[in-house]
Amino acid sequence: MPTPAVRKPGSVWTELPRPVSASTEPVGHVRLGYARASTARQSLDAQLGSLAETGVTRVFSEKISTRTTKRPELEAAVKLAGEIRSSGVRVALVVHEHKRLGRGIELAMLAEELKVGDVGLEFLTGELKGSHDPSGIVFTVLATMSGMEREYIRDRALEGHESARKRGKTIGGAGVTDNDMLSMALHLRGQELSLRDIAKRLVITTGAKKGQHPSPATVMRMLREHDEQTIRSSEA
Structure with a gap:
């Protein structure tokens, strides 16, 4: 293992930073903002303004449809949030309203990903307004919603498969x-x-x-x- 520069002969002993332990209490709190508009014509000014007023550390924004499954800026925000949290700092993803993150199963799967990374959520307005801890009720509700939608998709898929078989067609x-x-x-x-x-x-x-x-x-x-x-x- 290489010897740190402060450990050379004759130097005064200095304690080095200790690795973050899983049991260590989070130090500090970072809030990352995310804003999204569905079309290029829609303005992000209102969302960006409300995020700026809350004093977020950094804002990720993009103009992309809800129907698009790949959202580069949202993925970048989630990735950075996970990296910050792994360093021992508490972190939350802040958005104007939960609909900016997606709907239905997409929102539920995102919440699942944030919960695994121990990243909080904060909504500035809407039905879920407020700060939510990864172990809180909102994450539980979203997980339940995810399960319900998965069952719905499964049932519809099975119905479609059965209908296709009866018509002698291959399964989509x-x-x-x-x-x-x-x-x-x-x-x-x-x-x-x-x-x-x-x-x-x-x-x-x-x-x-x-x-x-x-x-x-x-x-x-x-x-x-x-x-x-x-x-x-x-x-x-």
């Missing part, structure tokens, strides 16, 4: 997922990665979407169908 998505992708997804799930992170690490190898990442919903459906098949096999 057959050209997107494959056994190799399933094996990798199962491996990543075993490492307790979120659906969003799993999707980022998978690549479609065939079809019109070759080279792209599958959506989190596609990954969820693939894993759910695998689990159901495993259960049916064990009961047979």
